[in-house]
Amino acid sequence: MNLPGKSSLKVLTKLKKLTGRYFDPYPFVHSNKGNGCYFYDLDGNKFLDFSSQIASNPLGYNNLELKQVIKKYSNIQPIKYAGQDFAVEEHLKLLEELSSITPKNLNAAFLINSGAEAVENAIKICMRKNEKAKFGIAFNKSFHGRTLGALSLTNSKQLYKKNYFQIPNKILTYSEKALEELENILKHNSSEEIAFIILEPIQGEGGYNIAPKEMINGLRKITLKNKIPFISDEVQTGMGRSGKWWCIENFNIIPDVMSAAKALQVGATISNRDMFPEPGAISSTWGGGHKLDLALGCKTIEIIKKKKLLNNINKQGKYLRKRLQELNFNNVRGIGLLNAFTLKNQKLRDDLVIECLKNNLVLLGCGYESIRLIPPYIIKEKEIDEACEIIEKSYRKINKKGFKHQGEICNYMNCIKNIT
């Protein structure tokens, strides 16, 4: 298949001229057509989606129940409210559903626009709680978003940070070494000076690194002992993708704060009611005020429960890892439907993503040399087989000496590198 097709290229060419960032999207434009894990582009090309819109589309394309929700709201104006100051019923419905799936002590949530803002407000509530705090703690290879506070704690790629001012923070290594490093920080600083520790239970953009058990359990012990708020960034890993509602639950840990977004359709900073500051300390005009987004998030939780999709996530995740291991890929890893493997170098990785795309399979890169596979929660065994066959065939092709992609697609290859 030649990508982008004629109709997609027309749109992409114009878009590139008008957008305010260096725009390097995948080489196709979505049409409205699709079903389940498949979608079509403007040229009628059919793709199998193992990216789930970067984990933000958990139920695939044209889900009938979600379409009914959209229909219900199609004749309503305004659809968007100044949600922190004016209440709508959808607030309550979403918060009730959300509280039914969060650990008991995390009994309140602040709704906001995006993942970065969910993180931003998670760190803000921790700072507000502790007047003596001077800095936060994050990890190497982390990704927490692109607003300045969240970006200060992001370390996956220097490109994201260059020249931007930072909030004060220290960085731990995402390995067992972190325990010693944290003890060392505590030797030279009082625990009160630490506003929070923030971590992804599986690092997403940084390479699908799974938190070592010894590290994460040790960190929780130290943070509990020293009363340091522990934030689990669940923007990518949460909402069921790990086979449990929150990825941190796979480690039997209850954090003090969680950030969620993506699959939830709105951002949410989740914690105990007591952690949140006085009125006005955190807010936003549109944060949590889009009726349709709230209703879609609520219905998404309902569908995951009703269809028992956590079971499917666990079952298909295991099957996917087994198939990838049979193909002899390096470092096949994952929990639930958060899966990845590693190629020998970045060129091979990028070549494989592009070749799969030419064969109708959408994958995402992560880190420098890894590929992540994060299909919708409704994925079936036969679709995993189809994806693995495409990966195998594509890998054989790109692995030949002197292999080079040809044509227009070469202009779109940067897109693989910078996806969050």
Ligand code: PLP
């Ligand atoms: N935190 C994590 C772990 C993420 O993966 C992302 C986005 O990929 C974010 C935060 C930022 O979310 P958003 O892009 O919605 O601002």
